[in-house]
Amino acid sequence: MDPDSPRSPSGPLSAIPATPATPSASGPGPTASPGRTLDALAAVVRGWVEAVLHAHDRPTRKIRLSNGEIATRYAMSARDAVKLLTEAGRPRPAEPLADNPAWTQLRIAPSPFATLLERCELDDAAARLVAFLIALEHDATLEALCSYAWDDLKRPRPDLGFLLDLLAGDDEAGRQAVRRALAAEAPLRRLRIALVGVAGDADVTPPARRVVRLSDRVIGYLQGDPGADPLLDGLAELTPPAAPTEIILPPVIFGAGQRALAQPRARVLLFGPAGVGKALLTRVIGTATGRPVFRVQVAELLRAGDRADRLEELMSRLARDAALANGIVVFRAGRSLDDVNHSALCDRFIELAGRFRGPVVFSCQTRPSWLVHSLPDLREVAIPAPPFSSRVALWRLGLGADAKLVAPGAIDDIAGRFMLGGEPIRRAAERTAVQARLRNPTAPQIEIADLAESARLMLQHRLGTVARRITTGFTWDDLLLPEDTMEGIREMIAFAKHRAFLLDEWGFDKKLPYGRGVSAILAGPPGTGKTMVAQLLAQELGYDLYLIELAQIVNKYIGETEKNLARVFDEAENSHAILFFDEADALFAKRTEVKSSNDRYANLEVNYLLQRMEAYGGITLLATNLEQGIDEAFKRRVRFSIAFDLPEPPVRELLWRSMFPPKARLAPDIDWKRLAERYEMAGAFIKKAALRGASRALDRGPGAEVCHADLELSAQLEYREMGRIA
Numbered sequence: 219m220d221p222d223s224p225r226s227p228s229g230p231l232s233a234i235p236a237t238p239a240t241p242s243a244s245g246p247g248p249t250a251s252p253g254r255t256l257d258a259l260a261a262v263v264r265g266w267v268e269a270v271l272h273a274h275d276r277p278t279r280k281i282r283l284s285n286g287e288i289a290t291r292y293a294m295s296a297r298d299a300v301k302l303l304t305e306a307g308r309p310r311p312a313e314p315l316a317d318n319p320a321w322t323q324l325r326i327a328p329s330p331f332a333t334l335l336e337r338c339e340l341d342d343a344a345a346r347l348v349a350f351l352i353a354l355e356h357d358a359t360l361e362a363l364c365s366y367a368w369d370d371l372k373r374p375r376p377d378l379g380f381l382l383d384l385l386a387g388d389d390e391a392g393r394q395a396v397r398r399a400l401a402a403e404a405p406l407r408r409l410r411i412a413l414v415g416v417a418g419d420a421d422v423t424p425p426a427r428r429v430v431r432l433s434d435r436v437i438g439y440l441q442g443d444p445g446a447d448p449l450l451d452g453l454a455e456l457t458p459p460a461a462p463t464e465i466i467l468p469p470v471i472f473g474a475g476q477r478a479l480a481q482p483r484a485r486v487l488l489f490g491p492a493g494v495g496k497a498l499l500t501r502v503i504g505t506a507t508g509r510p511v512f513r514v515q516v517a518e519l520l521r522a523g524d525r526a527d528r529l530e531e532l533m534s535r536l537a538r539d540a541a542l543a544n545g546i547v548v549f550r551a552g553r554s555l556d557d558v559n560h561s562a563l564c565d566r567f568i569e570l571a572g573r574f575r576g577p578v579v580f581s582c583q584t585r586p587s588w589l590v591h592s593l594p595d596l597r598e599v600a601i602p603a604p605p606f607s608s609r610v611a612l613w614r615l616g617l618g619a620d621a622k623l624v625a626p627g628a629i630d631d632i633a634g635r636f637m638l639g640g641e642p643i644r645r646a647a648e649r650t651a652v653q654a655r656l657r658n659p660t661a662p663q664i665e666i667a668d669l670a671e672s673a674r675l676m677l678q679h680r681l682g683t684v685a686r687r688i689t690t691g692f693t694w695d696d697l698l699l700p701e702d703t704m705e706g707i708r709e710m711i712a713f714a715k716h717r718a719f720l721l722d723e724w725g726f727d728k729k730l731p732y733g734r735g736v737s738a739i740l741a742g743p744p745g746t747g748k749t750m751v752a753q754l755l756a757q758e759l760g761y762d763l764y765l766i767e768l769a770q771i772v773n774k775y776i777g778e779t780e781k782n783l784a785r786v787f788d789e790a791e792n793s794h795a796i797l798f799f800d801e802a803d804a805l806f807a808k809r810t811e812v813k814s815s816n817d818r819y820a821n822l823e824v825n826y827l828l829q830r831m832e833a834y835g836g837i838t839l840l841a842t843n844l845e846q847g848i849d850e851a852f853k854r855r856v857r858f859s860i861a862f863d864l865p866e867p868p869v870r871e872l873l874w875r876s877m878f879p880p881k882a883r884l885a886p887d888i889d890w891k892r893l894a895e896r897y898e899m900a901g902a903f904i905k906k907a908a909l910r911g912a913s914r915a916l917d918r919g920p921g922a923e924v925c926h927a928d929l930e931l932s933a934q935l936e937y938r939e940m941g942r943i944a
Contacts, residue, residue, distance in 0.1 A: 252442030255329040256356040262321050263353035266346075267363050270384050324349070330440050334411070337541045339575065343395040344406050346385045350376070351412065351432045352440050378414070379426035400430065408573070409538035410531070411436050435535070439542060447535050453519055454536055457511045457548075460501035466608055466615070466640060467495055471601055475499045478597040479507075479546065484577040485593050489585045490601035492792055493639025493676075496581045497548060499601070504546050509577070512540055516551040519567070526566050533570040541575045548579040553788055555586045568592045583791075603835070604640065605722035609633035612640050613669075616647025621664055622654075628666040632673055634718040635760060636794060637835055642676035649675070670760050674794075681789040684782070685764035688798070690753035697754060698865070698872050698901065699747055706860040707751060710738055713857070714759055714837060733832035739802075739853060741845030742862025745902030748841040751860075752798045761837065762795045768802075780826045787830040794836055802840040803848060828855060865901065870894035873901050877908035878924070883915075885925035893926075897933045899940070907936040 325345060326332060331352070335345050354361055354376070364376065367384075376384075378400065386392030399406055406412040415428040432440075435447050465472070478486040479500070488496040497513065504511040514536065523529030540547045549571065555564060571578050572593055580589065580596075590596055604612065610633045614621075623629065638646065649672040654662035681687075699707075713720070714736045721727040721734055740748040756763035771782045790797055831838050832855065840856070842848060853859060865873060871894035878884060899907070910932035915924040937943070 252330055252440060255324065255327075255331050256352060256440065258320065258324055259331065259349050260353040260357035260360050262318065262324065263350050264357075264360055264363065265318070266350070266384055267360070267367055270387070271367055321349075330442065334436070334440065334542065337544060337575070338405050338409055338411060338538065340405055340411075341395070341399065343385065343392070344399040344404065347381065347396065347399055347406065347412060347430070348432065348436075348440075350381070350384065351430065352437065355432065355437055356441070375429045375431050377427050377429050381430060382426075408534055409541065410534045411538060435538070444542075447539060449532060450535055450539065453514060453522055453532065454539070455513045457497070457501050457504075457513050459505040460498055461505070462502050465495055465498050465502055466604065466612055467499065467601070468608075471599065472499065474599045476503055478599055479503050479577050479579070481577070483575065484579075485572065485596045486577070486579045487582065487585070487589065487596050487598045488579060488601055489582045489598070491603045491639060492552070492583055493642040494601045494603055495640045496601055497550065498641065500546060500548050500579050500581075508544075510543050510545040512536070512543070512545050512547045514547060514549050516549050516554040516567070519549075520554065520563055523567075524563070526563070529563065529566060530570060533567070537570075537574045544576065546577045546579060547571075547574060548581055551580055551582045551586075553583050555580065555582055555589055556584055556788075560586070560588050564588075565592070603637050606633055606718040607722060609638065609643065609718075612643040613647055616644045617651060617664065621651065622662065624663050624665045628664070628669055630719075631666060631715075632669040634715065635670070636673040636676075637718070638673060638676055642673075646672035646676045674760070674762075677793050677795075681762075681764050681786075681793045681795055684770070684785050684789060685766050685797070688749075688753060688756075688763045688765050690750075690757060690763075692750055692754055692757075694754060694758075696876070697747060697750060698869055698876065699751075700863065700865075700869065703860060703862060706858065707755070710736065710858045710860070711755065711758055714755075733834070735831065735834045736837040736858070737831055737856045738837075738839050738858035738860060739845065739848065739856050740839055740841045740860055740862060741848075742843070743864055743900055744843055745900030746862035746864065747901055748862055749798070749800065750901075751862075752796065752839050752841070755837075755839075756796050759796075759837075762793065763798055764790075764793075764795050766797060766799045768799070783827055783830060787834055790834060790836055796837040796839060797834075798839045798841065800841045801843065803842040803844050824852065828852065831856075864898060867891075867894045870897075870899065870904065873904045874908065874929075877905050878912070882912060883921075883923040885923040888924070888926045888929060893929060893933060897937055898942070899933070899936065903936050903940065907932040910935065 324331065325335060331349070334340070334348065340348065354364060364380075367380070382393050382396055385396050398404060400412065400414060401407065407414060410433050412430060413433055414430050435445075438445050475486075475488070478484060488499065490496060501511050519532060520529070523532045536547065539545075553559065568589060569592075571580075582589075585598070585600075590598065610629055613629045613633055617629075625631075646669070650664055650668045651662070653668050653672070654664045697704075717734065717736065721730070727734060740751065742748060752763055766786060771779060771786070773779050773782060786797065840848075845859075845861070871890045874890050874893050897904075897907075907929065911928040912924050914928045914932065915922045
């Protein structure tokens with residue numbers, strides 16, 4: 219079945235806005251009702267058909283049918299049959315179509331028909347074709363007259379041969395104009411306004427005998443009932459209008475967007491992180507200029523149009539509907555058009571989008587270089603994440619002036635911790651206010667935990683598919699580290715908490731060459747507390763912690779490691795998560811002198827990682843057992859470097875004591891100092907030895923106490939497994 223045939227209820231793209239055509243030079247006038255326009259078109263077309271009948275001398279030929287037979291054969295009443303026979307005998311000179319005042323007026327008078335001609339750029343031949351085909355749908359008596367004209371009841375609709383005779387007669391130039399109007403790349407067929415032939419007959423039906431008809435979508439539009447195109451249902455959405463007060467963007471960016479979209483055939487790339495206002499900017503400009511905005515998800519479009527021919531069908535229908543609405547089409551690509559996702563289907567998509575008559579916007583999270591090179595007239599507008607002051611303003615706007623905050627600095631704190639865009643902040647603020655009212659309807663108060671939870675829920679990502687989330691039950695009291703190590707950790711936390719203010723308000727972003735993120739190397743022997751610090755840091759800042767499994771990242775095939783890293787950082791940018799690369803020296807080892815292709819590609823992997831770390835606005839922690847194995851240039855571009863040394867005996871004694879919870883039964887003979895001095899172990903190994911000793915004690919009975927001998931033996935076994943001898 220032809221996909222244009224079934225009529226379905228309206229979906230998200232429920233109707234083409236009924237905007238009038240641009241007034242003609244003869245002066246503006248009221249938009250004619252679709253019915254009146256179609257009546258007038260039918261009258262004009264009837265004159266064309268009668269002119270053809272006269273030109274071919276059909277009215278004067280001998281008719282061997284009775285009135286009743288004509289009425290039955292051509293599906294008309296007996297009265298109409300008498301009228302047809304009577305008029306057929308009268309000489310009627312053919313009237314040149316171009317000189318017909320009624321036809322000229324119908325082309326320019328405000329109506330859906332005139333709008334279709336103007337917005338789809340249809341020439342005179344194409345306009346006549348549309349007029350005839352819609353008149354045939356509108357007037358049943360005209361259909362009967364045409365049946366008489368082509369004298370073939372097996373043809374329920376006109377074919378190309380009849381249309382050539384009707385619209386051009388023997389004028390070869392006119393016939394060529396009609397053929398051009400029905401060419402595959404002409405607007406009539408490219409925009410799926412008219413359909414030629416039926417599925418499967420292209421190879422067997424002579425061109426002159428191929429049926430021509432209007433698409434159901436266009437018939438509905440011209441009849442004043444612009445329903446949804448069923449093939450676009452779920453792919454294209456007509457967005458609501460938006461006021462300038464809904465958006466908070468620097469004037470220079472808003473002005474750049476306005477200028478870029480001012481051209482009738484603008485091609486614009488808006489790129490920036492998710493939620494910064496790209497879609498809202500287009501809606502505001504569309505509302506101000508009277509243009510509706512069609513939003514299309516590129517990923518869904520490419521899935522639906524997984525073949526080139528199907529993609530072309532979808533894009534043609536979308537181009538038609540956007541032209542009829544005089545709308546702006548926004549292709550929301552996210553990362554679907556990134557360089558790493560570039561494919562032949564993407565190339566075809568861009569080629570088809572470039573043919574749209576009206577403004578087209580590509581909304582991406584990054585700047586796809588291949589897209590920029592594909593469209594030479596593309597205008598680029600970068601929309602960065604809103605700075606700290608804008609985020610504070612967005613939170614205040616979303617919460618409302620009468621919001622009651624428990625902590626006065628809560629908004630500043632949340633705005634600094636979560637670098638959300640305008641739309642996520644609006645939704646988070648709305649959720650926070652609702653939660654506060656549910657908790658206390660009479661006197662709602664907003665707590666910082668409410669803000670943090672709502673902000674965290676706005677972070678949509680799939681980081682769990684490429685990394686493993688780690689949670690903790692530790693507190694800072696459980697951490698025993700030397701004071702100089704703790705000072706480095708406190709410094710890193712302070713920077714993470716206040717970096718938004720430091721960079722945006724004090725202007726340090728202009729002084730820092732390596733991005734806005736927080737990066738740190740945690741270097742030290744195994745078990746010295748690197749993972750525990752990462753867990754506590756995430757808990758302190760209210761972020762999720764994800765462990766990056768290097769076995770899933772490093773790949774022996776060229777380019778695969780970069781792709782895996784790209785997936786990690788792409789998802790991380792939507793998560794505000796802390797990325798924790800354990801045993802990072804396997805990936806971030808010293809760049810080597812290039813002696814082979816393997817060396818060159820290994821260095822490329824390190825360089826790519828540096829670029830992504832610097833571009834990432836979150837926190838990246840690199841844990842390594844061998845700091846000297848990390849490339850020096852790499853270390854210079856990491857913001858913090860914290861050393862985790864093996865604990866000294868006094869610290870080891872505290873670690874031994876802290877490993878036992880209050881309910882554990884300890885014998886008085888335990889010599890904590892001896893254990894600390896004899897066994898040079900990090901905290902993780904002391905923890906394992908303590909647990910082994912406690913298990914050994916319980917094996918003697920539920921009332922047994924952990925004695926020194928239990929711990930001594932467990933420490934010896936642990937030491938031996940470490941490859942050490944006490």
